[in-house]
Amino acid sequence: MKRIAYGIAAAAISIALLAAIGALFGHRDLFPILIGGSVGSPFALEGTLLKSVPLLLTGLAVVIAFRAGVWNIGGEGQFIAGSLAAFLAARYGIAAALIASILAGALWASIASLLRIWRNAPEVLTTILLNFVAIHLLGYCVNGPLQEPSRMYPQTDAAAVALPLLGTSDLHAGIVLALVAAFASWWLMYRTKEGLRLRAIGYNPNAARTAGVNVNAQIARALAFSGAAAGLAGGIELLGVTHRLFERFAAGYGYSGIAVALLAQLHPLATIASAVFFGALVTGAGELQRAANISSAVATFGQAIVILVLIMFGSMRARD
Amino acid sequence: MLQVSHAAKSFGANRAVDDVSLTIRAGEIVGLVGENGAGKTTLMRIVAGELAADAGTIEFEGRIGFVHQHFMLVNDFTIAENLALATRTSPRNAEAIVASTGIALGNVGRRAGDLSVGEKAKLELIKAIAREPSLLILDEPTSVLTPYESEELFAVMRTLAAKGTAIVFITHKIREVTAVATRVVVMRRGSVVADSPSMSAEEIADAMVERRTGFSRSGRAEARPTSRGEILAIVGVAGNGQRELAEQFLHAYPRSRIGFIPEDRTHDGIVAEMSIAENIALTRENWRGAIRRVPALIDLYSIKAQSAKQPAGSLSGGNQQKVILARELDGEPERIVASEPTRGLDLESTRFVRDQLREAAARGAHVILITSDLDEAFELADGIQVIYRGVLSDRMTPAVASERVAKLMAGLQ
Numbered sequence: 001m002k003r004i005a006y007g008i009a010a011a012a013i014s015i016a017l018l019a020a021i022g023a024l025f026g027h028r029d030l031f032p033i034l035i036g037g038s039v040g041s042p043f044a045l046e047g048t049l050l051k052s053v054p055l056l057l058t059g060l061a062v063v064i065a066f067r068a069g070v071w072n073i074g075g076e077g078q079f080i081a082g083s084l085a086a087f088l089a090a091r092y093g094i095a096a097a098l099i100a101s102i103l104a105g106a107l108w109a110s111i112a113s114l115l116r117i118w119r120n121a122p123e124v125l126t127t128i129l130l131n132f133v134a135i136h137l138l139g140y141c142v143n144g145p146l147q148e149p150s151r152m153y154p155q156t157d158a159a160a161v162a163l164p165l166l167g168t169s170d171l172h173a174g175i176v177l178a179l180v181a182a183f184a185s186w187w188l189m190y191r192t193k194e195g196l197r198l199r200a201i202g203y204n205p206n207a208a209r210t211a212g213v214n215v216n217a218q219i220a221r222a223l224a225f226s227g228a229a230a231g232l233a234g235g236i237e238l239l240g241v242t243h244r245l246f247e248r249f250a251a252g253y254g255y256s257g258i259a260v261a262l263l264a265q266l267h268p269l270a271t272i273a274s275a276v277f278f279g280a281l282v283t284g285a286g287e288l289q290r291a292a293n294i295s296s297a298v299a300t301f302g303q304a305i306v307i308l309v310l311i312m313f314g315s316m317r318a319r320d
Numbered sequence: 321m322l323q324v325s326h327a328a329k330s331f332g333a334n335r336a337v338d339d340v341s342l343t344i345r346a347g348e349i350v351g352l353v354g355e356n357g358a359g360k361t362t363l364m365r366i367v368a369g370e371l372a373a374d375a376g377t378i379e380f381e382g383r384i385g386f387v388h389q390h391f392m393l394v395n396d397f398t399i400a401e402n403l404a405l406a407t408r409t410s411p412r413n414a415e416a417i418v419a420s421t422g423i424a425l426g427n428v429g430r431r432a433g434d435l436s437v438g439e440k441a442k443l444e445l446i447k448a449i450a451r452e453p454s455l456l457i458l459d460e461p462t463s464v465l466t467p468y469e470s471e472e473l474f475a476v477m478r479t480l481a482a483k484g485t486a487i488v489f490i491t492h493k494i495r496e497v498t499a500v501a502t503r504v505v506v507m508r509r510g511s512v513v514a515d516s517p518s519m520s521a522e523e524i525a526d527a528m529v530e531r532r533t534g535f536s537r538s539g540r541a542e543a544r545p546t547s548r549g550e551i552l553a554i555v556g557v558a559g560n561g562q563r564e565l566a567e568q569f570l571h572a573y574p575r576s577r578i579g580f581i582p583e584d585r586t587h588d589g590i591v592a593e594m595s596i597a598e599n600i601a602l603t604r605e606n607w608r609g610a611i612r613r614v615p616a617l618i619d620l621y622s623i624k625a626q627s628a629k630q631p632a633g634s635l636s637g638g639n640q641q642k643v644i645l646a647r648e649l650d651g652e653p654e655r656i657v658a659s660e661p662t663r664g665l666d667l668e669s670t671r672f673v674r675d676q677l678r679e680a681a682a683r684g685a686h687v688i689l690i691t692s693d694l695d696e697a698f699e700l701a702d703g704i705q706v707i708y709r710g711v712l713s714d715r716m717t718p719a720v721a722s723e724r725v726a727k728l729m730a731g732l733q
Contacts, residue, residue: 192607193601193604193605193607196594196598196601196602196607197602199594199598200591200594200598200602203591203592203593203594204587204590204591204592204593206587206588207587207588207589207590207591207602208591208602209588210570210580210582210588210589211575211602211603211647212575212576212602212603213602
């Protein structure tokens with residue numbers, strides 16, 4: 001309960017600070033625009049929910065990894081790997097494309113596991129470096145083998161399939177998948193032996209090892225689960241929203257997942273609310289750009305403040 | 321020069337120092353010996369003012385230099401900078417300070433973190449000597465030194481003593497005491513049990529360990545058929561390979577077939593953030609079955625907890641140990657390895673843990689008890705082996721062991 005209160009307080013403080021700084025620079029209407037642009041109308045709400053889907057999945061990816069004490073900072077790369085695989089598998093149908101994105105994300109993350117097991121390379125470094133590899137791999141694909149036949153822009157054609165839309169809205173079936181993933185993550189972590197061992201290595205790897213847990217194998221599985229969630233995020237974003245791949249396709253969703261997970265205090269179900277909050281922040285920031293000519297970078301600013309406030313709470317708790 | 325009168329200090333139920341009186345004069349080299357936990361370091365920390373005594377008085381005039389067992393160096397500083405920090409002078413004086421102590425340490429521009437453990441120990445010693453203490457306390461100074469370096473240290477000690485410095489040399493290595501000390505003080509269970517200018521190695525060893533003649537559990541133990549299980553105690557001074565031995569047992573059998581009680585409960589035993597139930601389920605294949613059984617185990621092992629969902633880290637040390645026992649013994653494994661199973665526990669928990677180990681042996685388990693607590697070994701064991709520098713002695717009956725164990729532990733046989 002206390003942890004939920006910390007999360008809500010951190011979110012509230014970051015919004016209040018944003019509004020206060022806006023007022024300082026003469027934008028008294030910053031807060032109303034932010035709210036109006038994110039949840040103020042059915043259209044705005046739709047935008048918020050669409051942004052929340054990839055954030056929820058990359059957030060879950062970070063929750064799973066961090067719970068296991070594995071510092072997977074590679075959500076961005078796994079997101080891209082998932083989207084590339086989904087694009088290539090799309091001709092075999094929507095199910096094949098989604099499964100391909102899950103597997104590709106898991107495999108991309110597993111490169112870091114292999115490096116850890118073979119060379120004892122810390123995953124916090126390898127996963128970050130693999131992000132750059134993925135970004136350039138995507139850049140090569142959209143400028144080369146996967147570029148649209150007209151060769152007009154560095155982007156692919158539309159994928160062969162798309163996720164079905166819900167009713168008459170722009171919302172796609174990926175929302176349902178992301179919610180299912182959140183509940184599945186919760187079930188995995190708190191209702192299975194796998195989850196028990198995953199959390200145990202995160203809290204106390206020595207005790208887990210003494211209790212008979214194969215720590216290296218467990219880390220590798222945690223990274224694979226984590227990468228799978230980030231890969232699925234990439235697949236859904238492609239098949240539900242952009243339909244094409246282009247150079248800046250990932251747009252920082254992988255990194256934002258870290259903020260989402262931290263705000264959710266690493267709880268899979270709280271991640272749903274946390275993802276919607278950050279989705280609203282990004283969508284509202286877009287409206288600020290359009291209506292008040294304030295850079296949408298304030299969304300990044302908001303994310304940073306949330307994390308800083310949480311760190312502050314954390315050190316306050318440590319001092320108690 | 322130093323006058324300790326009726327000093328006492330308890331940690332919980334454990335009387336670490338129990339009514340100790342001691343006088344130390346200038347120029348003495350006092351070898352303070354005893355088993356682990358005999359109260360040597362605690363007594364000296366009281367003398368140095370690091371701990372407050374519960375009772376008694378300390379009279380002392382002058383400066384005390386205390387070289388701890390653990391290094392207190394700034395690794396990113398050079399030798400010269402570390403010395404400057406300790407003596408509050410300029411790093412430029414470092415060479416002169418080192419030279420004045422008569423200890424060879426080489427280039428003082430080297431980073432402390434790059435030094436060997438022996439060199440770090442020397443640097444700590446130089447730090448202490450440079451402040452010209454009238455009483456110098458050395459806590460197990462030779463544990464990281466080579467034999468040659470130890471001789472070097474003894475020479476320095478003799479020089480200092482000749483100049484009038486009193487030295488207290490805490491150790492459990494009897495040979496070193498007889499080599500350098502001008503007086504031997506033996507502590508056992510918080511009390512001084514011997515204090516003499518001249519003691520032979522055998523006399524010191526006997527004083528360190530209580531005589532256990534008249535202790536006869538062995539007859540009954542030998543009559544017991546070995547197939548019915550037994551307790552084998554492996555005793556030794558900490559750091560002689562006990563940990564490595566326990567690890568070997570852990571990896572020699574499938575985890576479900578060995579009950580393993582680790583030496584360091586909080587480091588290797590309990591996941592503090594997870595619940596009692598989750599801690600118990602961690603070793604089990606049948607996860608759900610294990611969770612369902614936890615309330616019964618809490619009763620059976622009389623774990624004082626509000627519920628199975630309580631975080632294990634919120635329990636007292638004794639109850640944490642009971643959680644580990646419940647986990648490790650409930651499956652009735654054929655083999656049990658228990659390392660220091662009662663360390664830090666109160667009397668009631670200690671009795672409970674020992675009873676559980678006895679019961680396990682009675683139902684047929686082979687129990688290996690690795691302990692530095694000789695009382696525990698003699699109370700429980702059917703057979704005793706001593707571990708010294710990674711080598712196990714022959715197996716002895718408790719009756720034979722009570723004669724030989726002290727010397728074997730000190731490496732005298």
